[in-house]
Amino acid sequence: MGTGQVTLTDIGVRYGRRTALRDVSLRLGRGVTGLLGPNGAGKTTLLRVLATASGPDTGTLSVLGLDPLTPAGRRAVRRRLGHLPQNPGLPAHFTAFEFVDYVGILKEIGDREIRRTEARRVLEAVGLTADRGRRIRKLSGGMRQRVALAAALVGDPELLVLDEPTVGLDPEQRLRFRELVTGLGDDRTVLLSTHQTEDVAALCQNVVVLDHGTVKFHGTPAELxxxxxxxxxxxxxxxxxxxxxxxxxxxxxxxxxxxxxxxxxxxxxxxxxxxxxxxxxxxxxxxx
Ligand SMILES: Nc1ncnc2c1ncn2[C@@H]1O[C@H](COP(=O)(O)OP(=O)(O)OP(=O)(O)O)[C@@H](O)[C@H]1O
Structure with a gap:
């Protein structure tokens, strides 16, 4: 199996009587994959399963050669994963820097100076250097989105799972995001959900279309x-x-x-x- 590989086999997720994912089988490798689908298709559910935020009801998965359905595998995946959730729920009273630094603690970067250097690096990557000392509650929606993205980048993870990362970004920041992800995708595995087909055209080597919890298409953007x-x-x-x-x-x-x-x-x-x-x-x- 190649590095950076993620394999899902017959993944099923139910919320009560509602089926969110049904027999989803996918194999992803290095590079950027876009996940498209209408509202309620199951995109967030799929990303949450990959990011170990929730377990599937049926099926198996292998993430970077590890099994996140076991406690040890889950911990190991989390050390190598960056997740931008759909509603990140950032702590309003933290500054952007304090929050990203705190994420560094959670990611077990023990050395304070290394952690601070990393916080500065990821805030620079999302264009928030000048605003790093401002409290999150005083930032605009697009800036908060960039703080959450910076948090996902802490520790330079091999696998990035990004749920609608470009929501709320202005056109310039959207272009900056594309530059950032293009650089990442060369030697990492990036899966991002979006409603923007232009983002897929501009960024993704592969695209998956989900509808009603099943995979309707998996191929290149040109094939779509x-x-x-x-x-x-x-x-x-x-x-x-x-x-x-x-x-x-x-x-x-x-x-x-x-x-x-x-x-x-x-x-x-x-x-x-x-x-x-x-x-x-x-x-x-x-x-x-
Ligand atoms: N916590 C929950 N409890 C009950 N049903 C849920 C829950 N979360 C999601 N669902 C249902 O599961 C299905 C898939 O939802 P999901 O959020 O994964 O879709 P999505 O493709 O991300 O949608 P969107 O584009 O609107 O973000 C939907 O029918 C949704 O109503």
């Missing part, structure tokens, strides 16, 4: 876009029968679905492939 080849076209007005259509800035309509003969076909994007993947399923479900 190719699912919509021949099914995206331009027209002067909204095409009858298009699954989705919108007027672009240039004034023409971009239609997705089954094009009429002789349609002016457009190059598909990841978003087109994603929409067709999920809409195709719903059409099938409606028919069935």
């Amino acid at each position: 876009a190719l699912l919509a080849r021949g099914r995206v076209w331009s027209s002067g007005k909204r095409a009858d029968g298009a699954l989705a259509a919108w007027r672009t800035g240039a004034g023409a309509f971009r239609n997705i679905g089954t094009p009429p003969t002789g349609a002016d076909l457009l190059e598909p994007t990841i978003e087109d492939g994603y929409l067709l993947l999920l809409d195709g399923d719903r059409e099938g479900a409606d028919a069935g």
Whole structure:
């Protein structure tokens, strides 16, 4: 098994009678993988299982060659893992620096100077050097998100599990985040969930689409876009029968679905492939 590898086999998670994940099997290696899916698809649940924040009801997993379902394996995974949860719940009265330094203590960086140097490094990486002495309660939502991201980076973990890391970031910070993650992905395993297909196009070598707790797609972003080849076209007005259509800035309509003969076909994007993947399923479900 290659380093940085994460393998999930037939993972199932239920909340009472609700099934959040059903027989999810995935194998991830080094690099950046994007996790897409509609609200309620199971993305956070999957990330929490990988980050050892909750255990699955069924199935097995191997994270960096360890079994997080055993207490010893779980502890070992946590030493090598960075997790940005969906709602980090940061302590409002800490400064950004104090909080990240505290995370260093939790990550067992015993030497005070090494820990402080690490805190400065991760705060610099997320562009918070100038604000490191401000209390978290006085920071903007995007800045708090960056504090939580800095906390996930403490100790330079081999595996990063990031739940919607770009939520609340302004355009400049989103670009900075892409630079940061691009550098990380070279020799680490990064799994990030997002609703932004542009982030996947810009950052990810692989993409997984979850829907209703199951894996609908696992491949490269280019392969996801190719699912919509021949099914995206331009027209002067909204095409009858298009699954989705919108007027672009240039004034023409971009239609997705089954094009009429002789349609002016457009190059598909990841978003087109994603929409067709999920809409195709719903059409099938409606028919069935
Ligand atoms: N603590 C919980 N108790 C009961 N049901 C839950 C709980 N957490 C999640 N669920 C349900 O499990 C399913 C998957 O939720 P999850 O949060 O993993 O989805 P998600 O893909 O991350 O959604 P979003 O994009 O909205 O963040 C949903 O149907 C949700 O309602």
